[in-house]
Amino acid sequence: MNPGVVYATLAYGAWGLFPAYFHLLVGVAPLEVVMHRTVWSLLFLLCVLLYKRHWAWLGQLLHQPRVLGAFALSAGLLTLNWLTYVWAVQNQHVLDASLGYFILPLVNVAIGFFVLHERPRPWQWVAVAVASSGVLWLAIQAGHPPWIALVLALSFGGYGLLRKVGALGALEGLTLETLMLAPLATAVLAWRTVQGESVFVAGHTQMLGLLVLGGPMTAMPLLLFAAGARRIKLTTMGILQYISPSLQFVLGIWLFHEPFAPARLVGFGLIWAALLVYSVEGWMAARKPRP
Numbered sequence: 346m347n348p349g350v351v352y353a354t355l356a357y358g359a360w361g362l363f364p365a366y367f368h369l370l371v372g373v374a375p376l377e378v379v380m381h382r383t384v385w386s387l388l389f390l391l392c393v394l395l396y397k398r399h400w401a402w403l404g405q406l407l408h409q410p411r412v413l414g415a416f417a418l419s420a421g422l423l424t425l426n427w428l429t430y431v432w433a434v435q436n437q438h439v440l441d442a443s444l445g446y447f448i449l450p451l452v453n454v455a456i457g458f459f460v461l462h463e464r465p466r467p468w469q470w471v472a473v474a475v476a477s478s479g480v481l482w483l484a485i486q487a488g489h490p491p492w493i494a495l496v497l498a499l500s501f502g503g504y505g506l507l508r509k510v511g512a513l514g515a516l517e518g519l520t521l522e523t524l525m526l527a528p529l530a531t532a533v534l535a536w537r538t539v540q541g542e543s544v545f546v547a548g549h550t551q552m553l554g555l556l557v558l559g560g561p562m563t564a565m566p567l568l569l570f571a572a573g574a575r576r577i578k579l580t581t582m583g584i585l586q587y588i589s590p591s592l593q594f595v596l597g598i599w600l601f602h603e604p605f606a607p608a609r610l611v612g613f614g615l616i617w618a619a620l621l622v623y624s625v626e627g628w629m630a631a632r633k634p635r636p
Contacts, residue, residue: 347576347577348572348576349572349573349574349575349576349577349581350573350577350581350585351573352569352570352572352573352576353569353570353573353574353577353581353582353585353586354573354585354588355566355569356566356567356569356570356573357570357585357586357587357588357589358588358589358592359562359565359566359569360446360566360589361588361589361590361591361592361593361596362592362596363430363434363562363593364434364439364442364593364596364597364600364601365596365600366555366559366562367430367431367434367435368434368435368601369555370431370435370552370555370556371435372552373544373552373556374537374542375428375431375432375435376428376533377533377534377537377542377543377544378431378556378559379424379427379428379431379530380529380530380531380533380534381530381534381544381556381557381559382427382556382559382560382563383424383523383526383527383529383530384527384530384531384534384560385556385557385558385559385560385561385563386519386523386559386560386561386563386564386567387520387523387524387526387527387560388560389560389561389564390516390519390520390523390564391520393516394516394520399516399517402513402517406521409512412511412512412513413521415507415511415512416507416511416513416518416521416522416525417525418507419503419504419507419508419511419518419522420521420522420523420525420526422500422501422503422504422507423500423504423522424526425496425500426496426497426500426501426504429442429493429496429497429500430442430497433493433497437601437603438493438603439593439594439596439597439601439603440593440594440597440598440603440605441491441493441494442493442494442497442593442597443590443591443593443594443597444483444491444493444494444590444613444616445491445493445494445495445496445497445498445501445590446497446498446501446586446589446590446593447494447587447590447594447613447616447617447620448476448480448494448495448498448616449497449498449501449502449586449590450582450584450586450587450620450623451472451473451476451477451619451620451623452498452499452502453502453505453582453586454469454472454473454623455473456502456503456505456506460506461506461510466626466630468622468623468626469623469626469627471619471622472619472620472622472623472626473619474619475615475616475618475619475622476615476616476619476620478615479611479612479613479614479615479616479618479619480494480495480612480616482611482612482615483609483612483613486606486608486609486612505570505574505582508570508571508574508575509574509575514571514572514575515567515568515569515570515571515572515575516568518571519564519567519568519571523564544556573585581627584623584624584627587620587624
């Protein structure tokens with residue numbers, strides 16, 4: 346089996362279970378959660394680099410401003426995605442978050458077409474059209490666009506694109522992203538501590554332990570994702586991505602007991618139908634002999 350498939354499957358499985366972890370952090374502001382994720386992820390990654398004695402690439406980046414700019418953009422998209430996701434989980438919008446990641450594979454198709462100049466096959470366009478109708482239905486039912494789902498899908502779709510074409514490997518790229526975010530994260534945590542709003546001030550040892558654990562829990566799936574994205578096609582990543590929102594949807598319904606109106610089922614059903622068309626078409630195309 347292509348190792349990229351294994352890496353991506355493990356990453357998406359871990360992300361699918363993340364709502365259970367973030368639900369334990371209710372009471373900590375989403376911004377503080379994300380800043381803790383950044384700091385502890387960076388410390389974890391620096392330990393890995395120290396163990397591997399792999400530092401030379403950092404000095405070489407000083408002469409590559411375009412690479413630094415690209416990773417600054419990917420770090421920004423990653424922060425936006427984290428903030429939106431943590432806020433959604435803490436405010437009982439796990440189902441909306443799962444919808445975002447159900448839409449993501451079809452966002453990848455659009456990105457592949459407009460940015461990478463890939464040529465989606467006719468049935469892939471059909472899947473995109475059906476999913477778009479599902480999103481439109483959900484927007485009509487809610488009276489507004491499903492902004493949580495759209496922000497998550499677009500931010501992580503852009504992040505996946507930047508990591509796929511990035512000049513650095515999985516470990517180096519994620520280290521650079523968290524290194525760029527670290528000054529902001531440190532400043533935010535210091536400011537909240539001075540204001541008396543930080544977990545450090547509250548003295549919740551158990552909560553602080555959970556936040557520290559978020560470092561490796563954040564870094565490992567992202568490393569697996571980046572490693573997988575560099576080894577397999579973007580469309581294949583899209584198919585494997587169904588693992589994460591499916592687990593999130595199950596958690597939202599059966600663990601967190603979020604309300605799910607029957608009318609919303611129509612919109613979700615259209616998106617699931619689109620993903621089925623997309624998956625079957627991709628499976629059949631993969632079975633055709635190559636010229």
